Amino acid sequence: MKQSASSQKSEQENKIYMENYFNAVKSQEFSRTREDVNNWLCKADIKIKNQTEERKLHKMKNFILAHKLRLVYTVIALVAIIGACNMPVTQSENVGNMITWSVDKGNTDAISKIDDLPWLKTADQVDKNGNINNGKEEIIYTAVLQKSTEGQIASFRNDLEKIGVSALKIIPINNDVKRPLYAAALNNFFSININATGKSDEELQAEVQRQLKEQGVEMNIQFKTDANGKRNIMIVNEKGNETNTPKSYEINIDDNNGKEKIKLMQKQADPEKFKGKTDQEIREIVRKDLDNPDLKDEEIKIQRNGDNVQVKVEVEREH
Amino acid sequence: MSRDTREFTQLLKPHYNDALRYCRALCAKWSPSEAEDVLQQSFLQALENFSNLKDSSKFKSWFFKIITRVFYSSVRKHFWKKFVPLDDNPGIPEMPSVFGEQDANEDRKILYIALSKLSAKERTAILLFEIANFSIEEITVIQGEKSISTIKSRLSRARKKLRDYLTGPEIDFRSNINTNGNFTGDLENETISLISEIRAGK
Numbered sequence: 001m002k003q004s005a006s007s008q009k010s011e012q013e014n015k016i017y018m019e020n021y022f023n024a025v026k027s028q029e030f031s032r033t034r035e036d037v038n039n040w041l042c043k044a045d046i047k048i049k050n051q052t053e054e055r056k057l058h059k060m061k062n063f064i065l066a067h068k069l070r071l072v073y074t075v076i077a078l079v080a081i082i083g084a085c086n087m088p089v090t091q092s093e094n095v096g097n098m099i100t101w102s103v104d105k106g107n108t109d110a111i112s113k114i115d116d117l118p119w120l121k122t123a124d125q126v127d128k129n130g131n132i133n134n135g136k137e138e139i140i141y142t143a144v145l146q147k148s149t150e151g152q153i154a155s156f157r158n159d160l161e162k163i164g165v166s167a168l169k170i171i172p173i174n175n176d177v178k179r180p181l182y183a184a185a186l187n188n189f190f191s192i193n194i195n196a197t198g199k200s201d202e203e204l205q206a207e208v209q210r211q212l213k214e215q216g217v218e219m220n221i222q223f224k225t226d227a228n229g230k231r232n233i234m235i236v237n238e239k240g241n242e243t244n245t246p247k248s249y250e251i252n253i254d255d256n257n258g259k260e261k262i263k264l265m266q267k268q269a270d271p272e273k274f275k276g277k278t279d280q281e282i283r284e285i286v287r288k289d290l291d292n293p294d295l296k297d298e299e300i301k302i303q304r305n306g307d308n309v310q311v312k313v314e315v316e317r318e319h
Numbered sequence: 320m321s322r323d324t325r326e327f328t329q330l331l332k333p334h335y336n337d338a339l340r341y342c343r344a345l346c347a348k349w350s351p352s353e354a355e356d357v358l359q360q361s362f363l364q365a366l367e368n369f370s371n372l373k374d375s376s377k378f379k380s381w382f383f384k385i386i387t388r389v390f391y392s393s394v395r396k397h398f399w400k401k402f403v404p405l406d407d408n409p410g411i412p413e414m415p416s417v418f419g420e421q422d423a424n425e426d427r428k429i430l431y432i433a434l435s436k437l438s439a440k441e442r443t444a445i446l447l448f449e450i451a452n453f454s455i456e457e458i459t460v461i462q463g464e465k466s467i468s469t470i471k472s473r474l475s476r477a478r479k480k481l482r483d484y485l486t487g488p489e490i491d492f493r494s495n496i497n498t499n500g501n502f503t504g505d506l507e508n509e510t511i512s513l514i515s516e517i518r519a520g521k
Contacts, residue, residue, distance in 0.1 A: 014478040018485070021433075022449045024426035030339040036415040037335075037362075038328045045324045045366050047411050054410065 088178050096124070096146035096173045097153050101165040105130070105137040113163045114141065119156055141165075144173070327369050330378040338382060341450050343418050345390050345442060347431035351418035357393050359414040361386040383451055384461045387443055394439050433484040441477035444470055 064071065103110045120126060125144040130137065145156070153170055160168055199207070274282050283300045287293050331338070339358065346354035365385050372381055422428060434442050440462065447453045447461060459470050 010479075014482045017482055018430075018449075018478065021426050021430040021485070024424050025340055025344055025430060025450055028336075028340050028343075028422075028424075028427065030336050030417055033339075033415065033417045034332070034335050037417065040412065040414050041328060041362060041366065042324050044363060044411050044414075045327075048363065048367055051410055 090178050094172050094174055096144060097148050098171040098173055099143045099145065099153070099156060099160070099169070100141065100171070101160055101168040102131070102133070102138045102140045103163075103165050105139055107164075110163050110165065111139065114160075114165070117156075117159055119145070119152070119159075140167075146173075323369055324366070326375075327366060330375055331382070334379050334382065337451050338386065339417060341383065341446050342386050342390070344431065344434060344446050344450060345386070346393075347442070348435035351416075353393075354418050355414060355416060357386070357389050358417065360393075361389045362414065363411065364389060379451075380453065380457055380461060383447065383453070387447075387461055390443070391439060429485065430481075433481050436484050437477055437480055441473055441480065444473045445477040445481070448474055 103114065105111075114120065120143055123143045124146045125142075127142040129140045129142075131140050132138070145153070148156075157168065157170060274285070277285070279302050282302055283295070283297055286300050287295050342358045342361065343351070343354050346357055361382075365382055368385075372378065434446075437445070443462060444458055447458045448455070453461065455467055455470050455474070458474075459465075459467050462470065464470055
């Protein structure tokens with residue numbers, strides 16, 4: 001960009017005006033000090049060469065002292081992050097789905113097909129209500145399916161559409177859960193670290209329970225020492241399939257005999273799958289399902305209630 | 320005297336006066352001893368890195384660049400240094416005093432006060448140009464800028480500000496010069512001087 005004639009003139013005037021002042025600086029003589037400075041440079045050079053490591057350390061120390069503000073900000077930021085991680089957050093979780101549809105009361109074929117749907121038989125709740133719509137009698141179905149996945153719901157919708165139902169609606173059921181931010185991030189997986197040396201079963205149980213509670217999980221854990229001195233863990237999930245119960249968890253126990261890592265996984269078994277099967281057959285199915293042939297018999301807990309068979313806890317150990 | 324130091328002092332000889340004038344004027348806002356700290360630190364950094372200077376014909380711009388960097392760094396650290404004294408050079412003897420003598424030249428004192436009103440970058444640019452006689456291209460490199468026009472406009476702005484300060488009727492420069500021959504141009508300097516006086520039990 002070219003300067004205008006007036007600005008060039010003004011610049012020239014500025015230069016001339018200040019020349020005297022700059023000449024005063026240029027006339028300043030320091031030559032008398034040069035010899036002393038040269039001698040000092042020699043001494044300083046020898047010191048520098050002998051103290052390379054020490055000077056590096058001092059530079060680092062001075063850097064820290066000179067950047068106090070930055071360090072303070074860094075510490076504040078870290079405290080803020082830790083604080084934020086412990087802040088309780090509310091998460092909305094899908095705990096199931098409600099499906100509603102209606103069918104003409106005279107459409108016996110459709111009603112019969114609906115009644116035969118296997119997933120409707122196992123639904124948590126099914127309501128049938130009569131209704132008159134535009135002078136036509138119809139049955140309104142409402143089914144509540146807890147823990148149903150998106151894929152399952154899509155399949156159920158497909159079944160109902162094939163039958164030819166009308167006014168089909170799927171309403172997700174959400175539940176607000178409050179938990180610390182880090183626990184929210186580790187919702188489905190977390191670990192507990194305990195030094196069990198010298199601790200009784202009761203003390204150990206109380207410690208695990210306390211750590212679980214801190215992480216927002218309510219679960220009853222029982223420790224029992226057998227005749228061989230080996231500790232056994234029993235997990236009693238009293239709240240069944242509540243959403244804030246993790247699917248898998250890890251407990252690290254540091255005991256007299258060394259460190260033991262116990263990975264636990266909970267799986268809801270399909271009751272139909274085990275009908276009429278012996279305990280051994282069920283265990284084989286579980287081992288195959290989990291792709292873990294090393295699972296011990298006692299690690300697969302089977303509960304029978306008449307025809308209803310439940311396999312609730314599988315335990316996997318590793319040293 | 321080692322070969323490195325001998326070569327260093329030889330190369331420094333023709334630029335010695337300019338380097339000291341530049342450093343003192345650059346630290347116009349500060350006391351002579353603070354300007355000496357900047358000079359001492361620059362000498363030590365130059366000595367430490369002298370082996371990296373491959374082309375001795377570039378000694379002048381290389382050394383002035385070091386002074387400029389040390390000055391920028393001192394500007395950043397200046398406030399904290401008053402409260403937490405930092406020993407930058409443990410075990411290194413103190414540099415002999417070079418700026419200690421009372422400066423009787425009034426024009427110089429007035430220019431220093433006017434320079435202290437400029438920003439660090441503006442002051443650096445005008446002093447590199449007027450005192451050290453560097454070209455605009457060289458100043459661009461020393462100040463670490465990418466374009467020549469940045470330096471051109473910086474120089475123009477600095478000259479205009481200096482002229483305004485030097486001719487401004489509302490500024491009585493002499494009133495800012497204390498009996499020791501030092502001047503104080505801003506609140507920070509005044510506060511620091513006051514703290515030093517209280518500590519010294521004056």
